[in-house]
Structures are given as structure tokens and as C-alpha cells.
Amino acid sequence: MADRQEKLSVAFAWLSALLVPALLAMVTGFLLRRGLPSLQVALWFGDTPPLAALLHGAPVFDGIWPACLGTLYLVALVALMAVPLGVASGIFLAEYAGGRTKLAFSFCIELLAGIPSILMGLFGFALILFLRRSFAPEANTCLLLSAFCLTLLVLPYLISSTRLAIESLPDALRLTGASLGLSHWQLIRRILLPASAPGIFSGVILAIGRAAEDTAVILMTGVVANAGTPGSLTAKYEALPFHIYYLAAEYQSPAELAQAFATALVLLALTGLLLLAARRLQAGLEIK
Amino acid sequence: MAARLLYCAAAVSALAVLAILAFLVYFSLPLFQGDQLAALFSWHWRPLQNEFGILPMIAASLALAVSSMLVAYPLALGVCCFAHGLGPDWAARPLLVAVRLMSSVPTVVYGLVAAFSLVPLIRGASSGSGLCWLAALLTLAVLALPTIVLLLDNQFQRLESEIRLTAAALGLTRVQEMLQLTLPLSSRGLVMAAILGFGRALGDTLVPLMLAGNAPQPPLSLLDPMRTLTAHIALVVATDSQSAAYNSLFACGLILFLLTVLVNLGLRRIRTGATAHG
Amino acid sequence: MKAAIRVEKLSVSFAGKHVIRHLSLEIASGGPTFLVGRSGSGKTTLLRALNRLNECLPGCATSGQVELRLGEQWVDAYAATTNVENLRRRVGMVFQSPNVLPLSILRNIEMPLKVALSLPADEAEARAEQALREVHLWDEVKDRLSQAASTLSGGQQQRLCLARTLALRPQILLLDEPTASLDFKAAQRIEDLLLELKSRYTLLVVSHSLGQARRIAESLFVLHDGERIEALSKDVFQDRDALFSVMDELI
Numbered sequence: 001m002a003d004r005q006e007k008l009s010v011a012f013a014w015l016s017a018l019l020v021p022a023l024l025a026m027v028t029g030f031l032l033r034r035g036l037p038s039l040q041v042a043l044w045f046g047d048t049p050p051l052a053a054l055l056h057g058a059p060v061f062d063g064i065w066p067a068c069l070g071t072l073y074l075v076a077l078v079a080l081m082a083v084p085l086g087v088a089s090g091i092f093l094a095e096y097a098g099g100r101t102k103l104a105f106s107f108c109i110e111l112l113a114g115i116p117s118i119l120m121g122l123f124g125f126a127l128i129l130f131l132r133r134s135f136a137p138e139a140n141t142c143l144l145l146s147a148f149c150l151t152l153l154v155l156p157y158l159i160s161s162t163r164l165a166i167e168s169l170p171d172a173l174r175l176t177g178a179s180l181g182l183s184h185w186q187l188i189r190r191i192l193l194p195a196s197a198p199g200i201f202s203g204v205i206l207a208i209g210r211a212a213e214d215t216a217v218i219l220m221t222g223v224v225a226n227a228g229t230p231g232s233l234t235a236k237y238e239a240l241p242f243h244i245y246y247l248a249a250e251y252q253s254p255a256e257l258a259q260a261f262a263t264a265l266v267l268l269a270l271t272g273l274l275l276l277a278a279r280r281l282q283a284g285l286e287i288k
Numbered sequence: 289m290a291a292r293l294l295y296c297a298a299a300v301s302a303l304a305v306l307a308i309l310a311f312l313v314y315f316s317l318p319l320f321q322g323d324q325l326a327a328l329f330s331w332h333w334r335p336l337q338n339e340f341g342i343l344p345m346i347a348a349s350l351a352l353a354v355s356s357m358l359v360a361y362p363l364a365l366g367v368c369c370f371a372h373g374l375g376p377d378w379a380a381r382p383l384l385v386a387v388r389l390m391s392s393v394p395t396v397v398y399g400l401v402a403a404f405s406l407v408p409l410i411r412g413a414s415s416g417s418g419l420c421w422l423a424a425l426l427t428l429a430v431l432a433l434p435t436i437v438l439l440l441d442n443q444f445q446r447l448e449s450e451i452r453l454t455a456a457a458l459g460l461t462r463v464q465e466m467l468q469l470t471l472p473l474s475s476r477g478l479v480m481a482a483i484l485g486f487g488r489a490l491g492d493t494l495v496p497l498m499l500a501g502n503a504p505q506p507p508l509s510l511l512d513p514m515r516t517l518t519a520h521i522a523l524v525v526a527t528d529s530q531s532a533a534y535n536s537l538f539a540c541g542l543i544l545f546l547l548t549v550l551v552n553l554g555l556r557r558i559r560t561g562a563t564a565h566g
Numbered sequence: 567m568k569a570a571i572r573v574e575k576l577s578v579s580f581a582g583k584h585v586i587r588h589l590s591l592e593i594a595s596g597g598p599t600f601l602v603g604r605s606g607s608g609k610t611t612l613l614r615a616l617n618r619l620n621e622c623l624p625g626c627a628t629s630g631q632v633e634l635r636l637g638e639q640w641v642d643a644y645a646a647t648t649n650v651e652n653l654r655r656r657v658g659m660v661f662q663s664p665n666v667l668p669l670s671i672l673r674n675i676e677m678p679l680k681v682a683l684s685l686p687a688d689e690a691e692a693r694a695e696q697a698l699r700e701v702h703l704w705d706e707v708k709d710r711l712s713q714a715a716s717t718l719s720g721g722q723q724q725r726l727c728l729a730r731t732l733a734l735r736p737q738i739l740l741l742d743e744p745t746a747s748l749d750f751k752a753a754q755r756i757e758d759l760l761l762e763l764k765s766r767y768t769l770l771v772v773s774h775s776l777g778q779a780r781r782i783a784e785s786l787f788v789l790h791d792g793e794r795i796e797a798l799s800k801d802v803f804q805d806r807d808a809l810f811s812v813m814d815e816l817i
Contacts, residue, residue, distance in 0.1 A: 006463050013374035016366025021386045023430055027393065027401050034404070088297035096291050097298065108302035110556070114548045116491025118518045119308060122541045125525055126311040129534075152304050159301060171623065176665045178622045180678040181655030181734060185290040190681055195668055213394035216493035216518070220525045241396045248400045248498065257404075264397045275392040 031268065035261030043262050044068070059228055064263050066229045070143075070237040071212055073230055077147035078154060078211040083204055086155050090162025090200075095188055113156035121220030124149040141222035144233040149217045154207035161203025165196035202278040209274035213267065215241040225250075240267045312545055315538040328539055333504035340536040344504045346543060348514040351507040352424055352496060353489040360429035360489075361482055364436035372444045372470065373462035384441060391434035399498035402427040407499065414511050419501035422510040428495045436485040443477035444470055480558050487551040491544070493518035517544050570595035570738060570768040571616060572640075574631040578611050581625035585611045586792040588630075593785075595635065598760055598769035600783040602776060608792030609772045613740050616770070617657040618643060618650050636737050655682055658736035662743040664723035666715035671707050674715045675730045683734065697733035701725040701759055721752025728759065738768045745778065757782055 045053050046063035053060050060066055089109070097105060124145045131139035173195060177187035193200075223242040230237035240263060247260035319325055330341030367387065371380040402423060411418030447470055455465040471478075493516075496502075501513020502523060515523070517540045524537045571593040578586040586608045593599050603609050611620060616634065620626045632643040636656050643653060667674050675694040679685045685693070698704040703725045707718070715726060724744060731739065741760075745753035760769060761782055773779055779786055786798045 006467060009369065009467060010374050010463060012362075013366045013370035016363040017370035017375055017379070017383055019363065020367055020383065020390065020433070024386050024390050026405075027398070030401050030405055031397070085297050085301060088294050089301040092291075092294035092298040096294060105298050105302040107556075108305045111549065111552050112301070112305040112308075114487055114491075114552050115305065115308065116493065116518060116544060116548065118491070118493040118521050119312075119541055119544060119548075122521055122525075122537070123308045123311055126315050126538070129315070130311070152308070155301055155304065159298075172661070172663075172665050173667070174622050175619055176661070176667065178619055179617060179654055179659040179661075180730065181651045181653075181682040182678060183651045183682075186681050188290075190677055191667060209392065213396070215394075215396045216522065219493075219522055241394055244396045244400055245494065245498070248396075248403055260400060264394075264400050267394055268397055271392045271394055272389065275388065279388070 035265040038258040038262035067238040067240045067243040070239045078150045082151040086158025087162050090159045094163045094166035117216040120149045120153045121217040124221040142234045143237045146218045146221040150211045157207045162200050165199025198281045202281040205278040209271045312542045345517045345520045348507045349516040356425045356428035356489045360432045368440040373466040387434050387437045395494045399494050420511050421514050424496045424500035432485045432489045435488050436481045439481045483554050568595045570635045572633040576630035578628050595768045600779040600786045601772045603789035607789045617654045655734050657738045658731035659740045660744050663747040670712045671715045672711040675733050693733045697729040701729045741771045
């Protein structure tokens with residue numbers, strides 16, 4: 001009886017274990033088959049000469065270059081806002097907070113981590129409604145708003161990865177620093193932060209990947225299909241994940257659909273590379 | 289000085305969640321006047337006839353999250369058991385690498401692939417458009433699978449480092465170790481992974497938006513279209529309706545927020561229970 | 567003999583569990599003074615109470631009085647007016663296993679000088695060289711100062727840690743089993759160094775090697791279960807048989 005249970009379990013484990021790589025292969029295979037033929041220079045720049053677009057900012061009409069730029073700006077803005085805030089909060093929780101403060105802050109941040117991304121978008125949307133009703137009647141959804149909402153989305157990842165990286169350092173490091181007469185802040189700044197840098201960086205990279213791939217937040221906070229290259233912080237913009245979503249729903253021709261698949265390949269490569277970079281940093285950490 | 293700055297940063301981060309809650313509550317307030325609240329909890333969403341019931345969306349969200357968990361959870365458990373003793377040792381690492389890669393695939397990419405592979409399949413096998421509960425369920429299961437696997441893997445790894453040698457010394461095979469020791473001993477982790485996966489499935493927007501058909505009706509058949517709370521929020525914002533629709537929007541947000549809080553409290557309860565015993 | 571450290575009714579507990587209880591002792595300047603005892607008897611905790619390092623570990627509570635003679639005046643280590651960082655700079659510590667920081671050889675010594683003492687770069691460098699010479703490490707590392715400190719051998723690392731502490735110019739040196747993780751030859755070099763240093767610093771050494779204590783200790787304390795401390799006179803611990811009877815008691 002027990003023997004049969006064992007055999008059944010092993011069989012089921014094999015089944016699920018085979019299914020996972022099969023699914024992954026199916027998804028990438030499908031994307032490659034449908035998207036690879038369109039993965040050419042024209043995918044990025046359409047009919048505009050690439051150099052003109054890159055150097056002189058010539059407008060690109062049916063390429064994904066504006067969407068690439070939009071995602072790049074978005075990610076840069078998010079990094080600018082989220083990294084200092086997240087890392088600082090992580091340091092505070094790991095090194096300074098104690099007792100009730102620590103409990104309360106951790107609870108709030110855990111909660112923030114669990115909030116669906118669409119609610120971050122809704123928050124941004126509500127913020128604009130609020131601003132319009134109060135002191136900025138012409139406020140509208142824009143690049144900056146999206147970046148702000150995405151910051152809320154990735155903040156908990158940054159905080160917990162920073163906190164974990166610092167808290168898992170050996171006690172000996174702390175004692176050494178203290179025995180040399182370093183103040184608490186000097187100890188953090190000169191010893192703990194450098195030693196936990198790989199862990200913190202890998203958290204930053206994963207957070208950037210999360211910001212680059214999210215669609216639900218930007219959907220509600222300013223992304224549009226044909227904005228061209230983003231002109232300012234308060235302008236509408238295009239982004240890669242939204243481009244895919246938009247084409248999947250509204251494609252007019254097989255060529256546009258093929259572009260959607262090619263764009264998906266580009267985005268997949270981007271997030272895959274970010275994951276790889278983060279893993280490398282972590283692996284380096286484990287060897288030390 | 290440094291400590292004060294850091295404190296401010298952490299306070300801002302922690303207050304963010306309260307700010308979100310405050311905005312949701314503030315914009316839902318108009319609903320608590322008159323009989324709007326009762327109108328909200330009806331099964332009919334017909335903006336043109338001034339009916340703004342959101343019960344179908346609540347039901348759809350819960351049904352989709354639970355059903356996708358029913359598919360994803362056993363599979364994730366199987367994968368984890370495979371990587372920790374039920375499969376050959378050499379296969380464990382590559383399998384987990386594959387799972388990590390899966391977790392890095394953007395949601396919108398899963399949605400795209402499913403919309404042009406899975407949906408046509410369902411369309412061919414049934415009469416509808418193929419955009420339905422089933423399509424969203426299967427795709428969401430794939431999406432949530434890595435989250436569950438990685439959490440369980442973490443759990444099993446920690447436990448195994450404790451019991452591996454003892455189990456081997458007692459003459460247990462790897463399979464027996466997994467079935468008789470690791471699994472029963474990690475019951476809390478198993479529940480936590482299920483709750484976390486449920487939360488992940490509940491909060492996803494893009495998969496139901498792209499694949500479930502978005503018809504605001506109660507989920508009665510796997511082949512019927514459905515509309516979740518998340519997709520509903522995205523749709524209403526996109527289609528600039530009149531202000532009564534807006535109000536219901538924030539009610540949906542509030543409900544989603546409360547469900548998230550419940551999920552979190554559940555996780556927390558299990559975790560603190562675990563430390564009290566350990 | 568002048569006293570350098572006075573401990574009065576010291577108690578230290580971690581998460582409510584007492585490691586040291588109502589301990590009083592007086593340690594003479596110079597030394598080396600050795601502190602021996604069974605493992606778990608609280609030797610390390612006692613040592614760390616002197617430079618308030620226990621406070622860096624979670625759940626620690628300390629009561630009682632510790633007075634240290636720094637320069638010509640007595641400093642109450644746990645007084646509210648005492649600057650703890652300053653205290654730790656003047657009461658240096660060397661740990662059991664060499665704990666080099668993940669920095670270069672030179673930076674290991676320079677960083678605390680620049681950061682904790684705010685010394686200018688040239689002065690920090692001069693002090694680093696002086697400290698490395700003091701521990702006879704200079705000739706071995708002068709051509710590879712920018713290499714990672716972790717590339718040194720265990721014995722060299724421990725001497726680097728000693729140099730790093732000496733560079734801060736402490737008056738009291740606490741050494742927590744400084745040779746326990748080293749091989750015989752490297753341990754020998756550290757012992758020789760301690761004998762050279764005893765004229766300039768007050769040395770307090772935690773050790774579990776009675777042989778080592780017999781060779782270089784000037785005075786010796788035995789700690790029992792964190793509660794009772796017993797001073798052995800020099801003729802007792804210099805006498806091999808008497809020492810063996812103490813050893814029996816310890817085991």
C-alpha cells in the first residue's frame with residue numbers, strides 16, 4: 001500500500017517536472033517562431049533611418065524605438081526614486097529600528113508588497129482626480145505619475161532585499177567594526193554596506209526588471225499607444241509591455257501582430273538578462 | 289543625523305500603504321450615502337441603465353484565483369518534490385533554473401502567447417470566442433507556479449539541511465524521506481505557499497483582462513467569459529464612463545485591498561505560529 | 567603593581583540568561599594577565615564587557631561597574647558621559663579567528679584611522695607602516711599592500727589584526743584566544759609579540775592553553791561558571807604539578 005503511494009507520488013512528480021520545461025519551451029518556441037522573422041532593424045525604427053532617429057531624434061512611426069525609450073526613461077525614473085528610498089528604509093529596518101517601530105513598519109511594508117499592481121495604478125489615477133479637484137485643475141496622467149506608482153510597486157522588494165542582505169552578514173563583521181571604535185553609522189557606511197552590496201544590487205536589478213515588465217500600473221497612469229518619444233516628465237509616453245498589450249488587442253494586420261511577438265521577444269530578453277545579472281551577483285555572494 | 293534621515297525614509301515607505309488606503313476610502317465615501325451601497329451589491333452591471341452591481345466581479349475574482357490555485361498548486365508541489373528527492377539529483381538544478389526563468393517572463397508575454405495559442409484551441413473545441421474562465425485559469429496557473437515553487441523550495445532546503453543526515457542514517461530512501469518527513473514537517477510552509485499563490489492570482493490584472501472575455505456575469509461555466517475585479521478597474525478607467533461608474537471603481541479597489549489585507553494577516557498568523565512552536 | 571582595570575559586581579545577561587553574575591576583580595597594568603576557564607564559563611563575555619562590545623549583540627543587559635585607567639585618569643566605562651566609540655578605540659581588541667575586513671591589507675589599517683580618528687591620509691599611512699613594523703609584518707607585505715587582506719596566511723592575518731588595533735594607539739589590549747586558530751609556529755610568533763608589547767600596553771588575554779599561560783603570563787585568573795573568579799599566584803601556575811591540578815579541576 002505504502003509502496004503504491006510512493007510509486008504514484010514519484011510518477012506525479014515526474015509529470016509535473018516534465019511539464020515545466022515543456023511549458024517554458026512552448027512559450028519561447030512559439031514566440032521565436034512568430035516573432036523572429038520580424039526581429040529586424042525595421043522593428044525598432046520602421047521606415048525612419050536608424051541613425052537619424054538615434055542622433056537627431058527623428059520621429060519613428062511604426063517602430064518600437066519610442067516604446068524602448070519610454071520604458072528606459074520610466075525605469076530610470078523609478079530607479080532614481082525607489083533605490084534611495086528603498087535602500088535607506090532597508091538599512092533603517094535592519095540596523096536602527098527596534099521593538100514596536102520595527103513591527104509596525106515591517107507590517108506596512110509587507111502589506112505594500114502584497115498589494116496588486118492595479119491598485120497602485122488606481123492610486124495614481126485617484127491622485128490625479130484629487131489634484132484636479134483641488135489645486136491643479138489641468139493635472140493629467142503622465143510619465144512622472146507612472147514612475148511614482150511603479151516606485152510604490154517595487155519599493156517593498158528593495159526594502160526587503162536590502163534588509164536581508166544586511167541582516168545576514170556575520171556578527172563578526174559588526175563586532176570588528178565596533179571594536180575599532182567606529183560609530184554605528186561609520187560601521188554601516190564603511191563595513192556593512194560594502195559587504196552587503198552584491199545582495200543589495202541584485203535586489204535593485206530585480207526591482208528594475210519588475211518595473212520594466214509591469215503593465216497594469218502604467219495602463220492607468222499615462223501610457224498611450226502613439227505618443228512618440230517622451231518629451232517631458234508630464235507628457236504621455238509609450239512603453240514596451242503596453243505596446244505588446246495594445247497590439248495583441250488592436251492589431252490591424254498580420255504584420256502588426258508579428259511586431260507584437262517580436263516586441264515580446266525583446267522584452268523577454270531584457271527581463272531574462274536582468275534576472276541573469278541578479279543571479280550572478282548572488283552567486284558571487286555565496287562563494288564569499 | 290543619518291539615523292533620522294533613514295527613519296524618515298522608512299516612515300515614508302510605511303506610510304505609502306496607508307496613503308493608498310486613505311485615497312481608496314476617500315473616493316468610495318460617496319457610496320455610503322443613500323442606497324448606493326445596496327445597488328453596488330447586485331448581480332447586474334449595466335451602466336446605461338444605472339445599474340452598477342459588482343458582485344459578478346467579486347465572484348469571478350475569487351473563482352478564478354481558487355481554480356487556478358487548484359491547478360498550479362499540485363503541479364508546484366510535484367516540481368518541488370521532484371527537485372528534493374523524488375527525481376534524480378542531477379535534474380534538480382536545471383529544473384529550478386527553468387522555474388526561475390519562468391518567473392522572469394513578463395505577464396504580458398504570457399497573455400500574448402496564450403491569446404494566440406491557447407485561446408484558438410479552446411475556440412476550436414467549443415462554440416464561443418475562446419476568451420473564457422478556462423483560458424485565464426490555465427494561464428494564471430502557469431504564472432503563479434514559479435512563485436509557489438520558489439517559496440516551497442526555500443522551505444524544503446532549510447528543512448533538508450537539518451534532517452538529511454539523520455534520515456539517511458536511519459536507512460530511509462530519498463523518496464521516503466520526502467514523503468514521511470519533509471512533507472509532514474513543512475505543513476505550515478505548504479499552507480503559506482498556497483495563500484501566497486492565491487494572493488498572487490487574485491491580484492493579477494493582465495491575464496484575466498486579455499484572456500477572460502470581460503463579460504460582467506457570474507462565473508457558472510468554465511467556457512463562459514468572466515470579468516475580475518482587477519480587469520474591471522482597468523476597463524472602467526480606460527472607457528471614461530460617467531461618475532457613478534467611477535465610484536464603483538473605488539469600491540472594487542477597496543474590496544481588493546481588504547482581500548489583500550486578509551491574505552497578509554493569514555500569512556502572518558501562520559508565520560508567528562511557526563516561530564512560537566519552533 | 568598599579569591597577570589598570572577594576573571590575574565591581576559585574577553582571578551580564580543575554581535575553582534574561584545570566585552569563586556573568588556579580589563578578590569583581592582587579593587587573594594590574596602591564597601583564598600579560600591571563601584569563602582561563604572552561605568553555606562556556608563566560609571568559610569572552612567578561613572580556614567584551616570591558617570595551618562594551620556585548621552591546622552589539624541582541625538581548626544583552628549589563629549591570630555593575632567597570633573602571634579603566636586610560637592615561638592618568640580612571641574612566642567609568644558604563645557612565646552616561648562616556649563616549650563608547652572613544653572607549654573602544656582606547657581599549658583595543660583582537661579576536662579568536664583573524665577577522666580581517668574585506669578590504670586590502672593597507673586599507674584594513676587605514677580605514678579605521680581615517681574614519682574613527684579622522685587622521686589625514688599621510689599620517690594614517692605612516693601609522694599603518696609603524697604598526698606593521700611593530701608586529702613584524704612590514705617586510706612580508708610591503709610589496710603587496712593593495713592586495714586583499716584575505717590573501718594572507720592565517721598567522722599573517724592575525725598579526726594584521728593586531729597591527730590594526732595597535733595603530734589606533736590603545737592603552738589596554740584585550741586578546742580573545744588570539745592563537746587558538748593558528749598553527750604552532752604562527753602561535754609562537756604571536757606569543758613573542760605579546761612579550762614585546764607588555765612593556766607598553768596592559769594586556770589581558772583569554773586563553774584555554776595553560777601551557778601558554780605558564781610560558782608568558784605575569785598573573786592568571788581562573789573563571790568558574792561566570793560567578794567565581796580565582797587568582798593564582800605566580801609560583802602556583804609556574805609550578806607544573808600545581809598547574810596540572812588546576813587543569814584537572816577545569817576539565
